[in-house]
Amino acid sequence: MSTAPAIREDAFRRRAWPRVAAVALFVYVVYACAQLDVSWERVHAGLDNAARFFSRLFPPNFTRSDLLIKGLTESLEIAVLASTLGIGLALPIGLAAARNLMPAWISWPARFVIVAARSLHPVIVAIIFVKAVGFGALAGILALTVASIGFIGKLFTEAIEEISDKQVEAIRATGAPFPSVLAYGVLPQVFSRFIGFATYQLDSNLRNSTMVGIVGAGGIGGTLFAAFQRFDYDYVCAILISIIALIMIGELFATAIRAIFIENATFADLFRRGEAMRHVRHSEDD
Amino acid sequence: MAAPFASATPSHERIWQRFTRAQRLTRFAVYLAVVAAIVLAAQTVEIIPEFLADAPEQMADLVARMWPIDFAHYPDAIHAALMETIHIATLGTLLALVLALPVGVLAANSLVPSMAINVLAKLILVSSRSVNSLVWALLFVGIFGPGALAGTLAIAFRSIGFVGKLFGEALDEAQRGPIEALTAAGAPWMSRLTFGYWPQVRPAFWSIALFRWDINVRESAVLGLVGAGGIGMVLDSALNLFQWTRVAMVLLAIFVVVIAAEIVVTQVRRRVI
Numbered sequence: 001m002s003t004a005p006a007i008r009e010d011a012f013r014r015r016a017w018p019r020v021a022a023v024a025l026f027v028y029v030v031y032a033c034a035q036l037d038v039s040w041e042r043v044h045a046g047l048d049n050a051a052r053f054f055s056r057l058f059p060p061n062f063t064r065s066d067l068l069i070k071g072l073t074e075s076l077e078i079a080v081l082a083s084t085l086g087i088g089l090a091l092p093i094g095l096a097a098a099r100n101l102m103p104a105w106i107s108w109p110a111r112f113v114i115v116a117a118r119s120l121h122p123v124i125v126a127i128i129f130v131k132a133v134g135f136g137a138l139a140g141i142l143a144l145t146v147a148s149i150g151f152i153g154k155l156f157t158e159a160i161e162e163i164s165d166k167q168v169e170a171i172r173a174t175g176a177p178f179p180s181v182l183a184y185g186v187l188p189q190v191f192s193r194f195i196g197f198a199t200y201q202l203d204s205n206l207r208n209s210t211m212v213g214i215v216g217a218g219g220i221g222g223t224l225f226a227a228f229q230r231f232d233y234d235y236v237c238a239i240l241i242s243i244i245a246l247i248m249i250g251e252l253f254a255t256a257i258r259a260i261f262i263e264n265a266t267f268a269d270l271f272r273r274g275e276a277m278r279h280v281r282h283s284e285d286d
Numbered sequence: 287m288a289a290p291f292a293s294a295t296p297s298h299e300r301i302w303q304r305f306t307r308a309q310r311l312t313r314f315a316v317y318l319a320v321v322a323a324i325v326l327a328a329q330t331v332e333i334i335p336e337f338l339a340d341a342p343e344q345m346a347d348l349v350a351r352m353w354p355i356d357f358a359h360y361p362d363a364i365h366a367a368l369m370e371t372i373h374i375a376t377l378g379t380l381l382a383l384v385l386a387l388p389v390g391v392l393a394a395n396s397l398v399p400s401m402a403i404n405v406l407a408k409l410i411l412v413s414s415r416s417v418n419s420l421v422w423a424l425l426f427v428g429i430f431g432p433g434a435l436a437g438t439l440a441i442a443f444r445s446i447g448f449v450g451k452l453f454g455e456a457l458d459e460a461q462r463g464p465i466e467a468l469t470a471a472g473a474p475w476m477s478r479l480t481f482g483y484w485p486q487v488r489p490a491f492w493s494i495a496l497f498r499w500d501i502n503v504r505e506s507a508v509l510g511l512v513g514a515g516g517i518g519m520v521l522d523s524a525l526n527l528f529q530w531t532r533v534a535m536v537l538l539a540i541f542v543v544v545i546a547a548e549i550v551v552t553q554v555r556r557r558v559i
Contacts, residue, residue, distance in 0.1 A: 036434035
């Protein structure tokens with residue numbers, strides 16, 4: 001009776017719903033392309049343009065390097081100051097938003113601040129600050145500070161909410177006041193993740209600080225956009241190469257700082273084990 | 287009793303320290319460099335103090351000019367642009383998925399055991415990521431002219447690096463067992479991919495796709511500032527004409543769409559993945 005082999009379900013059985021979804025997706029793509037006026041003719045016409053466009057991009061023109069360096073320096077300053085301010089403000093806000101440490105009447109307003117800071121793109125926030133504080137680096141710093149509060153605040157809150165209660169309870173049991181609970185029970189548990197967010201945010205701010213200039217908030221972006229509008233494409237190319245170089249150097253620094261603080265590397269290690277550095281994982285978000 | 291004991295064996299007395307001297311020096315150097323960078327940046331950055339002092343007043347003025355929000359403008363101009371933004375984000379994400387899958391496969395050493403091809407694929411992914419989507423948009427506006435096509439391609443090209451990198455990592459982290467079983471059974475390369483890897487990385491793939499779509503909805507809202515279509519173009523023209531009530535309406539619309547996209551992503555992730 002029980003010797004009959006059990007009928008197993010075929011693990012790779014073809015199901016109906018992926019096909020339905022694929023058809024629906026295809027219909028959507030056709031509809032959306034029609035809505036956006038995306039057609040093969042336009043792409044084809046663009047390809048001819050592309051050849052002309054790229055021939056005008058090269059060779060890059062580095063003759064106005066003083067303006068270029070000034071813009072890049074300002075971008076770097078914006079990134080450093082916005083990260084400092086943003087991280088400084090995000091820590092208390094993120095702590096206040098952690099539901100395992102704070103009562104609801106503190107955590108909900110703090111969470112709202114974080115969601116609001118995250119919802120708009122930094123360039124749009126920069127538009128508002130350009131109106132409030134005028135053209136220049138200050139608007140860029142404030143815009144990226146808001147973006148940093150949103151990003152670091154969210155991740156820091158999540159990190160605190162995921163900590164182990166045991167250490168917190170142990171410190172509390174000794175009769176320690178709240179600041180000591182934070183310093184010895186909470187912060188050691190989230191420090192390495194915090195270094196990860198902070199270096200990531202510096203990296204992200206550096207990327208965005210080269211863009212906020214498009215709306216007049218300082219940095220190289222203004223020079224880039226002006227050159228683009230004047231069809232000064234060889235200078236555009238020089239600016240783009242410099243921006244990419246700056247971002248890549250920034251990424252190297254961020255990786256080095258993560259290795260030093262998370263893997264306890266020394267300078268000697270950094271130079272010695274280039275291979276090991278590649279294993280330092282970093283999260284990616286915009 | 288204890289004191290003479292300790293002094294009798296001074297060589298065994300150890301001070302416990304968490305880090306070696308080199309580690310402490312390295313950390314100290316980083317702290318020093320960070321402080322120096324902050325001080326240097328704060329000293330040299332050009333900030334006009336009058337503008338800073340004026341900020342609260344200007345902010346109040348801005349809010350006053352934005353009120354009342356011009357809701358009447360929504361049906362005749364903003365709605366179409368908003369839909370265009372969502373189409374740009376969705377089509378751009380789909381195109382990026384199609385383009386990033388092969389590159390991600392080529393970047394995974396366990397699937398394509400050729401260092402040269404891996405490095406080339408990784409180079410494509412890195413260059414895609416290191417160019418901001420606004421810069422991609424500028425380039426595509428230069429090639430295809432202003433409009434949604436440039437925006438869609440900008441979103442797609444920026445997303446290739448992101449999706450490809452995360453997908454390649456998911457492939458490299460897949461468990462070897464099922465793949466080795468398939469290889470031992472003589473399965474061809476394609477079958478190993480579809481029956482060995484794909485079931486393992488499918489949840490990661492969909493969650494990367496959703497994550498990127500959420501980011502792209504935010505990003506596509508600003509592409510219009512450089513002429514690449516969507517609601518950014520409406521925002522740009524309202525800003526240039528100082529129609530602050532319309533600016534407020536556009537900002538509100540973007541805010542609502544971004545929050546809605548985040549809710550959709552959270553719900554889909556909870557139910558499907």
